Every structure is written in C-alpha cells, then in structure tokens.
Amino acid sequence: MRYLSQIFQPVLTIPKDAIIKNTEITCKSQKLLLECGLVRPTGSGLFTILPLARRVLNKLEALVIRCIEEAGAQRMSLPSLTAARLWEKTGRLQDVGAELMKVEDRHGKKYILSPTHEEAVADLLADVGPLSYKQLPLLLYQISNKYRDEPRPKHGLLRSREFSMLDAYGAHASPECAKETYERVTNAYRKLFQTLELPIYRVAAPSGAMGGSLSHEWQLLADAGEDTLQLCPECKSAMRSEQDSSRQCVRCASEMQLVNSIEVGHTFVLGARYSEPLRAHYAAVDAASTPLHMSCYGIGITRLLAASVEALANDKALRWPEAIAPYRVLIIGPKEGSKEWAVHGWEEVQGLGEELENEAGLYSDVVLDDRHTHTIGRRMKAADRMGYPIIVVCGRSTTEQPPRYELYRSKRVGYSAPVLLTRAELLATLATEANVTKVEVNPKEICAAESS
Ligand SMILES: [Zn+2]
Known part of the structure; x- marks a missing residue:
C-alpha cells in the first residue's frame, strides 16, 4: 500500500500571477502530465517517465500483452539497433531517410535506432529459414522503445522522438492465411480498446511507405488530434477525411460529422514487400521456396497514454480509463484533531486500505492520503486534479454506528455525489467491480457490432 506523501511526483506549481511564456506546451495532455508530476522533459521530444506514468504504462502493457497473446502471438525482443544495410535492401533507408536516427560504431558500421522492425524480423526469418509451411502461421511481437527523428517534436508524448510501442509481425504461407491473422489481431485490438472504454475507430488507410495491400488506422476521437475523420452520428461508421x-x-x-482524432494504432497486410528483398522464405508443400506473406501491427503505448488524457481529461484535471489509472482508489481520512479523527483515526484508515487491497481485489492499487493536517476539502481538490477513478472519504459518518464511508466516482468534471456505505458494503461494491473488469469479452460479439 502506498502513502501519498511518499510518491515521487514532482508537481510543477505555477504561481497564479505568472506570465506564461512557454509556447512549447501545445496540448492538454502535455500540460497536465508535466504539471501533475507524471513526466519530465529532458530534451526536445524526450521525456523521463516518472513513477505514476510508469504505472499507467505497466497496466497498458499488461492489457496489450493479454489481448495479443490471446490472438496467438509470442513475445520476443529485437535489438534497438538494426543494421542500415537491411533498410538499404528494402529501399526504406532513402524513403524514410530524414526521420531515422542513425548511429555508427567504432568500425564505421552503420545502424539505425529502429522506428519499426519489419526489416529485422524478415532478416530473422531469412536467417532461420526457409520455414516449413507446417510452422505457419507465425505471429511474433515485442514491446520496446522506438525512435523517430521528428523534425518538430510537439504535443509531448503524442509526438516524441523516443516512444514505447507494441509491434507484432505475422508470417504466412498464403494471402488468405495472412488475412485470417489480420482478422484475429483486429479482434484483439477491439477487445483492448473496449476494455479501455475509449472512442477508437478503425478506418481504412493508404499503406504509404510501409507498402502492402491492406491497411487500417485506429483513431481515437480527441480535439487535439491532427487527423480528421468523417464520422456518422447514426451508424457510427467512420472514414479518413481528406477534405x-x-x-x-x-x-x-x-x-x-468532421471530427479530430489521434492515430493510436495501425495494422497492415504487407505481402512480400519485405520478405522478397530480404529473402525470408518458406518451403511450400511441393518444397518450392517462396517468399513469406507478412503482416504487421502497431500500437503506440506512450502515445495511447497521452491520447487517453486528451480524450478524457478536462482543462484543469486528469481523467483516466479506469483500467489504467495510476492508482484506482484514494482513501482520505479525517483531519487530525477532528471529532472523526478521535473515533476513526489513522490506524482505522490504514486498516481500511489493507482490507481494500487484500479482500476487495485491489492489490497495490490503493493510495492513502497521509497528509491529515490538511482538511478533507483541500485533499479532495488535489485528488480531483489527479483524477483517481474512486475516492473513499472517512468523514463525519464514520462516527455513526455502524460507521459509513463516502464513495465518490470521477466524472468528466469533478466527482459524483457521494454514496454512503458501511465497510462491508464498500468492500463488496469494489470487489464486484474488480472482478467485473477481469471478465473476458467475446471478440466475436464486438466484431459483429462494429462497422468495417
Ligand atoms: Zn451512417
């Protein structure tokens, strides 16, 4: 269990009369994540992820891993450095050129700090190949930091030069099999975004520099987005808008309707775009060596963190999808010296925290506000800014028999009116919710409900 005063969270307090000159802060997520002490810039487009933001990323990664592994993917790790000659063979060294971070070792050998790993994966499959058709389909993934030399890094984590990504790669013996994997991963994406309860739409996209035959972007509706969608208010079908x-x-x-959006994921059927130049082959039934049919899938993990803040927060306060909030529950005890403090003091508050963690299934997801010299109101105000999904206040009603607790839930702005619950009711309510979020969603149902 955590105590609020011990969390490393260097909050930036800007004096009320200060004249803000910092024009580099261009969006809500950048401002709030910095001011609330979740990230710290270290250079242009570079950020230190502080403990609270790290917790969000850990939770996001765990959800992503669960969804992609259910689709059959196996995790691996490729080096961040990829030999530049591989990118030369596919022509992307020239095509993507300026956006690549380039490195040279002491022997003059050239590498890139990879923004994506199609070449590296095709080279791996060529190195171990030719694979037998019996080993296919194969779906490999990693979650790692990627690099892009953005000409103008901006919007904080939405467009940074180092970022965390899920990237998955499919290898198949036929275009039909590639399409099947594509559908499976598409369902995994839907399930993930449904768990996050974010308005994310799949839209057909041009394949661009990636090449290939089929591709979709996954777009989150948010005012700060740089992309524009056409969205039907009736049937919710969506498409990219170039006009x-x-x-x-x-x-x-x-x-x-025209709406702004942020791209948080991308999916591609690549065909032989990479397997052919890099000689990643499989042995067909008749033993003929043929280039693999590949597919690839990306989700920007750090970008998704910032994008969900863009979509859910208000101008003054953070808001989170409940499944990835840094901590799910904050407990605020009575003010020291008050009447409630005499009846329901610090030990009682700690005991409640332990019960929520151990009996309501909220293990390591509860924070105790241990600044009991402050009034409850003042601590509520600070908690509002951080956007805890649930706040439990031990207020006046804890002096009743049996004691009752105030349960608040975050809304877009502020918190809901409190519900008064006994300790047993509170535990039961939160335990049910902790279990509900673990219930698996049937991806087939989601698929049927969604537009193409
Ligand atoms: Zn429609």
Missing part, C-alpha cells in the same frame, strides 16, 4: 466538408454516409445516408 474540409462533411459528406453523406454511404451506409445510412445521414450527414457525417
């Missing part, structure tokens, strides 16, 4: 005016929905004939 400024809205058009009619092909499916239900409603007028579509």
Whole structure:
C-alpha cells in the first residue's frame, strides 16, 4: 500500500500571477502530465517517465500483452539497433531517410535506432529459414522503445522522438492465411480498446511507405488530434477525411460529422514487400521456396497514454480509463484533531486500505492520503486534479454506528455525489467491480457490432 506523501511526483506549481511564456506546451495532455508530476522533459521530444506514468504504462502493457497473446502471438525482443544495410535492401533507408536516427560504431558500421522492425524480423526469418509451411502461421511481437527523428517534436508524448510501442509481425504461407491473422489481431485490438472504454475507430488507410495491400488506422476521437475523420452520428461508421466538408454516409445516408482524432494504432497486410528483398522464405508443400506473406501491427503505448488524457481529461484535471489509472482508489481520512479523527483515526484508515487491497481485489492499487493536517476539502481538490477513478472519504459518518464511508466516482468534471456505505458494503461494491473488469469479452460479439 502506498502513502501519498511518499510518491515521487514532482508537481510543477505555477504561481497564479505568472506570465506564461512557454509556447512549447501545445496540448492538454502535455500540460497536465508535466504539471501533475507524471513526466519530465529532458530534451526536445524526450521525456523521463516518472513513477505514476510508469504505472499507467505497466497496466497498458499488461492489457496489450493479454489481448495479443490471446490472438496467438509470442513475445520476443529485437535489438534497438538494426543494421542500415537491411533498410538499404528494402529501399526504406532513402524513403524514410530524414526521420531515422542513425548511429555508427567504432568500425564505421552503420545502424539505425529502429522506428519499426519489419526489416529485422524478415532478416530473422531469412536467417532461420526457409520455414516449413507446417510452422505457419507465425505471429511474433515485442514491446520496446522506438525512435523517430521528428523534425518538430510537439504535443509531448503524442509526438516524441523516443516512444514505447507494441509491434507484432505475422508470417504466412498464403494471402488468405495472412488475412485470417489480420482478422484475429483486429479482434484483439477491439477487445483492448473496449476494455479501455475509449472512442477508437478503425478506418481504412493508404499503406504509404510501409507498402502492402491492406491497411487500417485506429483513431481515437480527441480535439487535439491532427487527423480528421468523417464520422456518422447514426451508424457510427467512420472514414479518413481528406477534405474540409462533411459528406453523406454511404451506409445510412445521414450527414457525417468532421471530427479530430489521434492515430493510436495501425495494422497492415504487407505481402512480400519485405520478405522478397530480404529473402525470408518458406518451403511450400511441393518444397518450392517462396517468399513469406507478412503482416504487421502497431500500437503506440506512450502515445495511447497521452491520447487517453486528451480524450478524457478536462482543462484543469486528469481523467483516466479506469483500467489504467495510476492508482484506482484514494482513501482520505479525517483531519487530525477532528471529532472523526478521535473515533476513526489513522490506524482505522490504514486498516481500511489493507482490507481494500487484500479482500476487495485491489492489490497495490490503493493510495492513502497521509497528509491529515490538511482538511478533507483541500485533499479532495488535489485528488480531483489527479483524477483517481474512486475516492473513499472517512468523514463525519464514520462516527455513526455502524460507521459509513463516502464513495465518490470521477466524472468528466469533478466527482459524483457521494454514496454512503458501511465497510462491508464498500468492500463488496469494489470487489464486484474488480472482478467485473477481469471478465473476458467475446471478440466475436464486438466484431459483429462494429462497422468495417
Ligand atoms: Zn451512417
């Protein structure tokens, strides 16, 4: 269990009369994550992830791993440095050129700090190959830091030069098999985004520098987004918008709306775009050596953290998908010296915290606000800014028999009116919710409900 005063969270307090000159802060997530002590910039487009943001990333990674492994993926780790000659063979050294971070070792050998690993994976499969058709399909993934030499890093973690990503790579013996894996991973994405309860839409996309035959972007609706979608308010079908005016929905004939969005994921069927130049082959039934049909999948993990803040926070306060909030529950005890403090003092508050962690399934997800010299109101205000999904206050009603606790839930702005619960009711309520979030969603159902 954590005590609030011990959390390393260097909050930036800007005096009320200060004249803000910092024009580098261009969006809500960048401002709030910095001011609330979750990240710290160390240079242009570079950030130290502090403990609270690290917890969000840990939770996000755990969800991503669960979803992608259910789709059959196996985890591995590729080096961040990829030999530049591999990128030369696929032509991307020239195509992506300026955005690559380039490195040279003491022998003059050239590397890139990889923004993505299609070449590295194709080279691995060539090195161990040719694979037998019986070993296919194969789906490999990693979660690691990637690098991009952005010309103008901006919007904090939304467009940084070092970022964490899930990248997964499929290898198949036929285009049909590649399509099947694509559908499976698509369902994994839907399940992940449904768990996060974020408005994320899959839209058809041009394949661009990646090459290949089929691709979708996964776009989160948010005002600060640099992309624009056409979204149907009726049937919720969405498409990329290259124009400024809205058009009619092909499916239900409603007028579509123009909305801003942030790309948080991308999926591609690549065909032989990488396997052919890098000679990643498989041995077919007739033993003929043929280039693999590949697919690849990405989710920006650090970007998704910032994007969910963009989508959910208000101007003054953080808000989180409950599944990835740094801590799920904050407990605020009575003010020291008050009447409640005499009846329900610090030991009682600690005991409640332990029960929530050990009996309600909230292990390591509870923080105790141990600044009991401050009023409850003042601590509530600070908690609002951090956006804890749930706040439990030990207030006046803890002097009743039996004692009752105030349960608050975060809303877009502020918190819901408190519900008064006995200790047993509180434990039961939160235990049920902790269990509910563990229930698996059937991806087939999600698939059926979604537009293509
Ligand atoms: Zn429609």
